[in-house]
Amino acid sequence: MDFSLSEEEVMFQKTVKDFCERVVGPYVEPAEEAEQFPKELYKRLGQQGYIAMTYPEDVGGVGASKIMECIFVEELTRVSAGIAAGFLVQQSLATYPLLALGNDTQKKQYLVPALRGELVGAFALSEPGAGSDAAGIKSTARRDGGDYVINGAKTFITNGTICDYALVVAYTDPSKRGEGMAFFIVDRDNPGFKGVKKLRKMGQHSADTAEITFEDCRVPASALLGPETGGFSMVTKNLRGGRVIYGARSCGVARAAYEAALEYAKHREAFGQPIAKFQLIRSKLARMAMEIDVARTYTYKVAWMLDQGIECMKEASMVKLFGSEMAQRVTWEAVQIHGGYGYMKEYPVERYFRDARLLTIPEGTSEIHLSIIAKGIGI
């Protein structure tokens, strides 16, 4: 058993930490303030190969391991959880189905430019009436001659206002719950891609989130991605990878909060000494360091299982659940250690606290992951 990162992984970690601080860092405050994802950043991330890194060479990637992806995502999230959220949709949900189900033309037209950051994608599954229960969506795609006509409403869609295309999930056969769903590639300039409304959120302000209505949205049959039925479930079986990445996201935001709290505790004085000297503050910081380390070690273990092709449905849910809840505890304590300043906008910990709150909700809420784990242990 070897728990150390390879030389190449250590080098990569240094390079991406520098990239995220130097290149992404300056975008963060303006993007948070404007509540707008800096769209041009996709090109920078694409040029560096970070969007494509885990994809095969024939579509522009280098087939990087899940561990490498975790390393990158932790550094990016440490700098901005909101920017990381947009990046991760672009790098997985809005592109992976194209790799898994797309034909050569679709890959050339959408996947390759998206992985270069030249096209921005969105993944439109959730609806006002259906989130955890994905099979409960109401959107339909009706065949009409050589076209499909899509109707329905989608909500909470990351990249929704800035995307160039969306992968829209709709029922082609509503009589087959779950199995009757398909993906469609819908261009943003399609006249049926309507009612795009930006949503305002508690945190992760630099991620773009929107509600979208599809009203008699006519697309050619060539916009169907994969089979007319069953395509959606073929892709979702592979979503374990995204859950493991939540471990890295959680470590990123928690580490940012921990580092800020540690620095603050060393310099803030009370009762004639730095607050880091108080046993109660020391034990908070010790616990934060421990929690992050445990979450990262487990994240890497399950990333390794994925890389080895070992079945890890239950473990991926454990990473998502443990990591996202760890980030709540760590960011909570970081605010506490800052006292009143922790509640002020001038200090970044209030943002980390708000940003972390989201992590227990998308890609399976904590309750859904508890159910998967319970099933995994045979109950």
Ligand SMILES: Cc1cc2nc3c(=O)[nH]c(=O)nc-3n(C[C@H](O)[C@H](O)[C@H](O)COP(=O)(O)OP(=O)(O)OC[C@H]3O[C@@H](n4cnc5c(N)ncnc54)[C@H](O)[C@@H]3O)c2cc1C
């Ligand atoms: C900022 C943000 C970005 C998002 N980005 C995207 C995106 O890009 N594309 C996209 O398609 N979706 C996106 N989502 C949607 C996200 O995936 C859903 O919010 C999530 O799946 C939960 O669904 P819901 O909000 O409808 O909650 P619900 O499913 O209604 O859940 C409400 C509560 O009921 C609980 N619950 C539900 N079912 C069960 C059960 N069986 N057992 C126990 N408890 C249960 C839940 O755990 C939760 O506590 C995003 C959401 C947010 C907030």
